[in-house]
Amino acid sequence: MSSPFLKLIQQGATAEVADQVQADPALAAWRDPQGVSALLWAVYCGQTLVRDFLLAQLAAHGVALDVFEAAATGDQTPLRSLLATEPDLAQAFSGDGWTALHLAAAFGPPAAVAALLAAGSSVATFSQNPQKNQPLHAALALGKNAETVKLLLKHGAPVNSAQAGGFTPIFSAAIANRRDLVEVLLAHGANPHCKSDAGKTAADFARERGHAELAAWLEAQPTK
Numbered sequence: 001m002s003s004p005f006l007k008l009i010q011q012g013a014t015a016e017v018a019d020q021v022q023a024d025p026a027l028a029a030w031r032d033p034q035g036v037s038a039l040l041w042a043v044y045c046g047q048t049l050v051r052d053f054l055l056a057q058l059a060a061h062g063v064a065l066d067v068f069e070a071a072a073t074g075d076q077t078p079l080r081s082l083l084a085t086e087p088d089l090a091q092a093f094s095g096d097g098w099t100a101l102h103l104a105a106a107f108g109p110p111a112a113v114a115a116l117l118a119a120g121s122s123v124a125t126f127s128q129n130p131q132k133n134q135p136l137h138a139a140l141a142l143g144k145n146a147e148t149v150k151l152l153l154k155h156g157a158p159v160n161s162a163q164a165g166g167f168t169p170i171f172s173a174a175i176a177n178r179r180d181l182v183e184v185l186l187a188h189g190a191n192p193h194c195k196s197d198a199g200k201t202a203a204d205f206a207r208e209r210g211h212a213e214l215a216a217w218l219e220a221q222p223t224k
Contacts, residue, residue, distance in 0.1 A: 035095030
């Protein structure tokens with residue numbers, strides 16, 4: 001069950017979050033039963049004002065970020081320091097089943113992704129949660145940063161690997177109407193005609209969302 005504080009974060013109620021933290025400074029470092037922090041929840045929910053407020057509060061009280069928070073927020077100094085002193089963190093899982101590379105790929109800047117790759121984070125690791133996905137899936141579903149996608153592919157990210165539901169990376173690019181990302185994936189061997197467990201192709205997903213031009217273009221691609 002969500003706590004009242006978590007609900008405020010999810011709602012983006014920055015003033016109310018600030019009032020509660022002022023009354024109880026320990027709330028800035030609050031974590032849910034899985035160990036997911038208030039800061040990460042703000043990132044997950046796209047609440048940038050709450051995120052920035054919590055970052056400032058943690059810094060003001062000398063509370064260090066963990067590797068998952070550093071990866072998701074793109075804070076290079078703690079991220080590189082943590083990876084240098086505890087190399088195993090490059091492969092560790094968060095309480096909700098993500099590696100730091102998943103989180104950097106989904107929410108962080110390419111520099112955070114590069115730091116994790118340099119530290120040995122695996123592009124082939126599947127998340128330990130119902131999504132059962134890899135960092136490339138996360139990058140395309142959420143971050144959609146072309147530089148991040150190229151970095152992951154350069155380091156061998158499986159371009160046709162399926163996550164839960166038989167969903168391959170190209171589906172997310174098609175859903176977002178990002179032909180540029182589709183082209184990057186195709187250049188690295190993505191199959192434009194693969195099907196999900198429900199029998200849908202990337203073109204089907206694009207057409208369902210009104211991206212008729214991209215759908216037609218995908219259907220015209222040669223079979224790999």
